Amino acid sequence: MSFHAALRKGVKSVFLRFEEALDAPFGGEDNPLRHLGAIGLYLLWIVVGSGLYLYTVLDTGIDAVYNSIGYLSLEQWYLGGVLRSLHRYAADGFMLVMMLHLLREWCYGRYFGFRLYSWMTGVPLLWLAYIAGIGGYWIVWDQLAQLSAIATTELLDWLPIFSEPAARNFMAPDSINDRFFTMLVFIHLGVPLLLILGLWAHVHRISHVDYLPSRRVMLNTFAVLLLISLFAPALSNPPADLASVPGELGFDWFILFIHPLTDLTSPAVVWSLLFVLTALLFALPLLPHPRPDPVAVVDAANCTGCNRCLADCPYAAIAMEAHPQRPGLKLAVVDPDLCAACGICAGSCPSSTPFRRRKTLITGIDMPQQPVNALREQLEQALSRLEGGCRIVVFGCARGADVKPLAAADTMVIPLLCTGMLPPSFVEYALRCGADGVLLSTCRESACEFRLGDRWTRRRLQGEREPHLRRTVPISRLQVVAASSHDRTELAEALADFRTRLESQVDSDDRLQPYLRRSPHHA
Amino acid sequence: MLKPTAIVGQVILYGAFAAFIGYFATSPKYRQIPDDVALIKLSISHLGERECRKRSPEELAKMPPNMRAPMDCPRERSDIRLEVDLDGQPVFHTVMHPTGLYKDGVSTVYKRFEVKAGDHRVTVRMNDNLVKPGFNFVKEEAIKLKPGQVMVIDFNPDKGGLFFK
Numbered sequence: 001m002s003f004h005a006a007l008r009k010g011v012k013s014v015f016l017r018f019e020e021a022l023d024a025p026f027g028g029e030d031n032p033l034r035h036l037g038a039i040g041l042y043l044l045w046i047v048v049g050s051g052l053y054l055y056t057v058l059d060t061g062i063d064a065v066y067n068s069i070g071y072l073s074l075e076q077w078y079l080g081g082v083l084r085s086l087h088r089y090a091a092d093g094f095m096l097v098m099m100l101h102l103l104r105e106w107c108y109g110r111y112f113g114f115r116l117y118s119w120m121t122g123v124p125l126l127w128l129a130y131i132a133g134i135g136g137y138w139i140v141w142d143q144l145a146q147l148s149a150i151a152t153t154e155l156l157d158w159l160p161i162f163s164e165p166a167a168r169n170f171m172a173p174d175s176i177n178d179r180f181f182t183m184l185v186f187i188h189l190g191v192p193l194l195l196i197l198g199l200w201a202h203v204h205r206i207s208h209v210d211y212l213p214s215r216r217v218m219l220n221t222f223a224v225l226l227l228i229s230l231f232a233p234a235l236s237n238p239p240a241d242l243a244s245v246p247g248e249l250g251f252d253w254f255i256l257f258i259h260p261l262t263d264l265t266s267p268a269v270v271w272s273l274l275f276v277l278t279a280l281l282f283a284l285p286l287l288p289h290p291r292p293d294p295v296a297v298v299d300a301a302n303c304t305g306c307n308r309c310l311a312d313c314p315y316a317a318i319a320m321e322a323h324p325q326r327p328g329l330k331l332a333v334v335d336p337d338l339c340a341a342c343g344i345c346a347g348s349c350p351s352s353t354p355f356r357r358r359k360t361l362i363t364g365i366d367m368p369q370q371p372v373n374a375l376r377e378q379l380e381q382a383l384s385r386l387e388g389g390c391r392i393v394v395f396g397c398a399r400g401a402d403v404k405p406l407a408a409a410d411t412m413v414i415p416l417l418c419t420g421m422l423p424p425s426f427v428e429y430a431l432r433c434g435a436d437g438v439l440l441s442t443c444r445e446s447a448c449e450f451r452l453g454d455r456w457t458r459r460r461l462q463g464e465r466e467p468h469l470r471r472t473v474p475i476s477r478l479q480v481v482a483a484s485s486h487d488r489t490e491l492a493e494a495l496a497d498f499r500t501r502l503e504s505q506v507d508s509d510d511r512l513q514p515y516l517r518r519s520p521h522h523a
Numbered sequence: 524m525l526k527p528t529a530i531v532g533q534v535i536l537y538g539a540f541a542a543f544i545g546y547f548a549t550s551p552k553y554r555q556i557p558d559d560v561a562l563i564k565l566s567i568s569h570l571g572e573r574e575c576r577k578r579s580p581e582e583l584a585k586m587p588p589n590m591r592a593p594m595d596c597p598r599e600r601s602d603i604r605l606e607v608d609l610d611g612q613p614v615f616h617t618v619m620h621p622t623g624l625y626k627d628g629v630s631t632v633y634k635r636f637e638v639k640a641g642d643h644r645v646t647v648r649m650n651d652n653l654v655k656p657g658f659n660f661v662k663e664e665a666i667k668l669k670p671g672q673v674m675v676i677d678f679n680p681d682k683g684g685l686f687f688k
Contacts (some may be wrong), residue, residue: 022536024528024532025528025529025530025531025532025533025535026529026533026536027529088548089544089545089548092544092548093544096543096544147555151555154633154635157633163622163623163628163629164629164631165566165568165631165633167566167633168566168568168633171564171675171677172688220533220537221537223537224537224541225544227541228544228545228548231545232548232549234548242673243672243673244669244671244672244673245555245556245561245672245673246555246671247558247671248552248553248554248558249552249553250552251549251550251551251552251553252547252548252549253547253548253550253551254544254547254548260553263555
């Protein structure tokens with residue numbers, strides 16, 4: 001194992017433990033580490049919203065800018081002051097969440113294959129966020145702005161891009177004029193606009209994007225920022241004076257850390273660090289990584305053009321085109337570059353129902369590595385071998401808890417690419433073909449490797465999304481367990497509890513009518 | 524409905540988030556230079572002299588009448604030599620090269636020196652035409668720097684050359 005792979009594995013292990021620990025107080029839907037992108041976007045909207053107000057009241061001029069911001073913080077603290085503080089703290093929160101998002105996606109290995117585009121478009125956003133953040137501090141034009149402006153231009157001057165040192169603009173109090181602030185405001189608006197445009201591109205190739213976290217997370221996060229704003233409002237330092245060096249200053253380490261780093265080392269070291277890190281981030285996808293799994297395959301004869309795979313695909317890998325043989329109908333087409341090989345499309349296809357009588361079940365869209373027909377055959381053969389008074393079929397996500405150790409004489413296990421690839425009709429099929437109960441082991445809530453597998457599975461089983469589980473299926477004979485790879489014990493206990501419950505209702509009359517599939521003559 | 528333990532857990536974790544953001548947004552405080560130190564910024568942007576040559580009458584005669592400029596001035600500018608002494612000790616010397624593909628742009632230097640506040644003697648010598656020996660601009664002055672003060676060494680031919688402010 002390479003050093004990078006070992007490092008990534010180690011960080012992932014720690015991160016995953018933290019992430020799963022947060023499930024206890026937050027639950028999957030509100031777990032902040034599972035929704036870092038959405039929380040980041042939410043914080044950005046707070047920054048944009050509060051910034052719009054600040055922009056309308058800001059006077060651009062050397063003294064005017066300082067005075068107008070000071071007025072907001074001191075005289076109009078209840079509105080302008082709070083919004084200014086929200087602007088700052090939400091920006092700090094955005095930086096923190098953005099770096100955590102980067103760390104999570106890296107350590108989970110989400111930077112190659114079908115995720116390559118999102119990774120590559122995400123890297124430049126880091127630069128834009130920091131440029132916007134540092135520029136924001138300059139606008140106040142207090143001593144911190146002075147320190148940052150001079151330190152940034154001195155850093156830039158190390159690069160051979162200006163014929164005259166940019167730091168000469170800050171040599172003396174008469175070096176700058178009011179137009180400097182007009183330019184700054186435009187930069188502080190323009191760069192965030194570019195950032196938003198970049199974010200649009202970043203999520204462009206995924207569908208059902210979580211643009212915002214859950215309402216509870218939004219309210220709580222806003223309350224937290226509001227509390228900090230009230231108890232530790234953002235205030236200006238003394239006004240900038242280019243004839244002297246600022247003394248000790250309260251320092252925003254989320255955004256301005258680069259200045260102490262430059263003072264501690266040198267511009268050469270800092271630029272080398274920044275360029276090398278950026279190059280490494282861009283080069284990560286070039287490192288050796290597992291071969292991609294076979295992508296979904298469409299069978300034109302069985303595709304009805306119903307759009308369900310298009311609606312369910314988490315990565316917008318499916319498009320609908322005119323059917324070549326059936327005028328007026330559409331045909332699903334898979335983009336192999338975008339396909340995650342999760343099989344969610346196969347689970348959404350109405351042709352995937354095992355009740356079809358054809359000897360070989362060919363569905364409209366299928367996974368070559370685990371075709372629906374093989375799944376049905378595996379289920380039928382295993383059901384015929386199951387013994388005991390309480391026979392249970394366990395379907396489990398191969399990326400969640402390992403279900404194989406649960407196999408026994410009265411328990412059959414079928415690992416799936418993702419539980420989203422299981423058509424709900426398979427649950428009914430298993431129950432009607434001899435199983436006493438079906439246990440479905442999904443990933444933890446919102447922890448699906450393919451984003452939406454657990455969500456679609458639950459909604460389909462609850463009848464909220466097509467293809468849905470028929471209402472005639474007794475819900476007491478179905479158990480859904482959310483279990484990660486660390487939850488083997490919990491899964492085994494859940495299976496034991498389920499078995500006990502089924503055994504206690506052995507005489508109940510909720511059994512479905514047995515089903516025996518017969519192949520038609522023309523099959 | 525959230526369990527009481529989950530509510531307590533969330534309060535603790537949101538509190539930790541608030542504390543983390545609130546603290547590192549302003550703390551620990553940062554001081555760029557020690558409080559008994561002042562800053563001398565050397566920042567010069569100047570066009571070096573050009574090596575002009577007087578054309579001979581024969582050369583001028585061979586030229587079209589409308590182009591008979593008496594001096595032949597090439598596009599390139601001279602390098603600029605600069606030396607700085609502080610309290611009699613050399614602290615910096617450099618040769619500034621003209622910018623531009625044809626070496627016809629300004630020569631620049633930007634350097635900062637952290638010095639103890641107090642009395643000092645600063646000497647700056649500059650030669651903007653290296654064909655000639657020595658230094659054609661010299662500025663020497665006793666200065667008194669307060670803690671945190673920024674003193675700039677600059678050059679402006681309209682202000683008599685090198686100057687401190």
